[in-house]
Amino acid sequence: MARPTGTGKDRDATGLGVQSVQDLLSLLFDQAPMGYMALSEDGRVLEINDAAVTLFGAPREQLLGQSLAEHVAPWHQERLHSYLRDVCAAAGDGEWLRHVLDLRPEGPDALPRRVRLYSRPYPSAAHGWCLTVLVDSSAEARAETARRESEFLQQAVLDALSAQIAVIDPDGRITAVNEAWRRFARENGGSAELEAGVGLNYLQVCRDALAEDVDQLADKAREGIRAVLAGERSEFVLEYPCHSALRQRWFLMTITPLGSGRAGAVVAHVDISERVRMEQEARVRREEVAHAARLSSVTVLAASLVHELSQPLAAVNLYGESVAALARSEPLDQERLLATADELREQVARAVGILDGLRRFMRRGELQTEPCALEERIRQAMGLVGPLARRKRVRMFLDHGDASIPVKVNPLQIEQVMVNLLCNGIEAIDRGDCRTRKIDIRAEILDGEARVTVADTGPGFSPEWLARVFDVFETEKETGMGMGLAVSRTIVEAHGGHLWAESGPDGGALLTFTLPVHMPEDER
Structure with missing residues (x-):
């Protein structure tokens, strides 16, 4: 740096000579x-x-x-x-x-x-x-370049995902969305603001949707997001429908924290429509198989039901003739006529009851559960099987103790399970031409579960047959379809229970199934 000349005697306000000040400034400049x-x-x-x-x-x-x-x-x-x-x-x-x-x-x-x-x-x-x-500023530039590259890589990863992704900050405000999100918004008539996503408050969007959300799913989503952002939950998952006039769709929403010490969360929406449709189709197929199995049971019961119906119908005919005769007699015995008419009505009611039970048993229906007493469903099944048991000279006994056994089930399907087990036991006893001809049914609450055991006095299971007794189309009966026990196990497992078979300690067969016990507080 150029240094101006001057004498050492020159002084300024600093007390230094001018030359000294110039030298000091030059030193500061250089170093x-x-x-x-x-x-x-x-x-x-x-x-x-x-x-x-x-x-x-x-x-x-x-x-x-x-x-x-x-x-x-x-x-x-x-x-x-x-x-x-x-x-x-x-x-x-x-x-x-x-x-x-x-x-x-x-x-x-x-x-x-x-x-x-x-x-x-x-x-x-x-x-x-x-x-x-x-x-x-090289270090700053490199850091900025690395940050941009990291953001670009993160965005590329987000865009490669098929799920609709939104990244939110601790306040619930969206900081990034992926291409699947933007494409879904475009294809479904979303606003430009929704398509861009960034800046929208996800919690506020959920609150705005509450007015039209009859199922309160938006409120559940808002509470789930809030809990994850607050660190109260490590994850939140919600399935919800998103139907339009042209198609039905279902999505799975998953909220997870960002992790790595970063505040915020990732909201992912996965289209699960195909899975839901497959589950619905599988449920329909299970219901159709169960219905076919019920019709198979009706086939087994048919001859006995005809015999059972013939008695009240014959009585109806007899009482009808008596009513007609009494009505023509002189003098008219009104008291006897009314009594005979009452007897006629009772026989008609008996026949109608048999037919109603059969009609209800044959009805196709979805797996809709309701609270009920398990012993009542067993008695209903015993009533349906009663004609067959009487025809085959098999006695049935139910022991359920003094207390009722509360369950939450589909009554018709539990009755179907009992009908299948009872019919199998009756036919096993008849095929074996057994001297002791009875079926003991025990219902109880054991280890926190409702348990039903059907014990017959038939020939029991051979080891080979016991291994495949629940296989579809496997049967020892000449006219059987081999679906009864397989369908029964499917029904019991769909209700959260188990069904198994074993040989009785004194011979015969033991078929046992469990169901969850239902208490009133379960609905609170």
Whole structure:
């Protein structure tokens, strides 16, 4: 730096001589940790300190008097000249003008160093040169580049996912969405704001949907998001329908924390429509198989039911003739006529009851559960099987103790299970021509479960047959379909229970199934 001449006797307000002040300023200029340069309007280096020399990585002699553009990356050279012209054209007391430059890489594989320039004309624009401060911002630039690359990679990963993804901050505001989200919004008539997503408050969107949400799913979603953001839950999952006039769809919403110490959460919506449709189709098929099995049971009961119906119908005919005879007799015995008519009505009611039970048993229906007493469902099944048992001379006994056994089941399907087990036991006893012909049914609550055991006095199971007794189309009966026990196990498991078979300790077969006990507090 040029040092002006002066005598040691010259003093200023600092108490130092003018020459000493100049020497001090020169020392500060040369040894300051920040780079300083004096540049001409055309970019020549007039003066430069040691920190700036180090920044450029070239000897001081190669920098002084040369154009700074020779040390700047080619893509920034024109911008440098434009910047210096603007600086030197500014007023002498103007603000420092900021500029960013990439220096020329030191080698073919080296990364350019980025610097920030702060310049102002000195001492006035008339001199055509400026004072420039240089700040090495390479680390900041690399960090910013790494951040942008990380964000780009994260966005690329999000866009590659088929689920609709939204990233939310601790306040529930969306900070990023993926392409699946934007595409879903476009295809379903969503607003431009919804398609962009960023900036929307997810919690507020859920609150806005409450007015039209009869199932309160939006409120459940809002509470789940809030709980995850607050750290009260590690995950929240919700299935919900999203139907339109043209199609029915179902989605699975999953909310998980961002993790890695970052506040916020990821909200994912996965289309599960195909899975739900397959489950519905499977349920319909199970119901059809169960219905076919019920019809198979009706086939087994048919002959006995005909015999059972013949008795009340014959009685109806007899009482009908008696009523007609009494009505024609003189004098009219009104008391006897009314009594005979009452007997006729009882026989009709008996026949209607048998037919109603059969009609209800044959009805097709969905698995809709309701609270009921298990022993009542057993008695209903025993009533249906009663004609067959009487015809085969098999007695049935029910022991359920003094207390009722509360369950929440589909009554018709539990009756179907009991009918299948009782019919199997009756036919096993008849095929074996057993001397003792009875079936003991025990219902109880054991180990917190409702348990029903059907024990017959038939020949029991052989080891080979016991291994495949629940297989479909496996049967020991000549006219059987081999579906009864398989369907029974499916029904019991659909209700959350188990069904198994074993040989009795004194011979015969034991078929046992369990069901969850239902208490009134379960519905609270």
